[in-house]
Amino acid sequence: MGATVGQIGKVLGLHVVGIAGGPEKCSHVVDTLGFDACIDYKAEGFPDALKAAVPEGIDIYYENVGGAVFDAVMPLLNTLARIPVCGLISQYNATSLPDGPDRLSLLMGTILRKRMTLRGFIVFDDFGHLYTEFAEQMGAWVSDGKVKYREEMIQGLERAPEAFIGLLEGEAFGKRVVKLRD
Ligand SMILES: NC(=O)c1ccc[n+]([C@@H]2O[C@H](COP(=O)([O-])OP(=O)(O)OC[C@H]3O[C@@H](n4cnc5c(N)ncnc54)[C@H](OP(=O)(O)O)[C@@H]3O)[C@@H](O)[C@H]2O)c1
16 A cells, blocks of 8 residues: 555655565665655664654655554644554554553644644545546556556465464565465
8 A cells, every 4th residue: 555655646746655574674665666765663772763854844645554653753743743543453462552651642732732733534435436537547556657656476265364463464475366266
């Protein structure tokens, strides 16, 4: 998702900074996908590295993960920033609210002071009617080489559970697809 969104951002002429886990994925994001920069969220000093990569702040943050990544992003958001809330993958295994101070008032205060817009969406419920248009546009970008994708094939339904657990541990490199049969 993030790889595709960032490439669409580049097609639209935006300055795009990716966030990915590990140096190999970050190199791929910049060298192959064409992002302007990519910051490793697993590396020490991640919040400072992210701050240095966005000297003019962040106008659009595409939220896929939540948690510590959002904590690093929040102070860097510009006035009138927009946040499409697509997913919160770092939180899916959580069984309780996190320890530590309640930061809800910090978030609400930031939304108020910076007049930010957050909007959650469920892609096919909200935008399914645009699928044909999407397929035409994305098809053209893919054939022109403007948008690239990477898939990781897992053979057999019996391997789906381990593939899914690994996905939630950030072990996938590209879209993980379970292939049922030839
Ligand atoms: N709203 C909707 O309709 C909709 C539809 C589909 C998916 N989603 C959501 O959109 C998000 C992206 O989906 P996807 O299909 O692109 O998934 P994906 O291909 O599995 O990618 C998820 C990426 O999340 C990163 N990640 C995992 N755990 C993390 C953590 N603790 N902290 C930071 N990053 C972490 C990993 O990045 P690295 O590999 O770089 O570590 C992983 O590659 C997910 O949250 C998913 O649930 C929403």
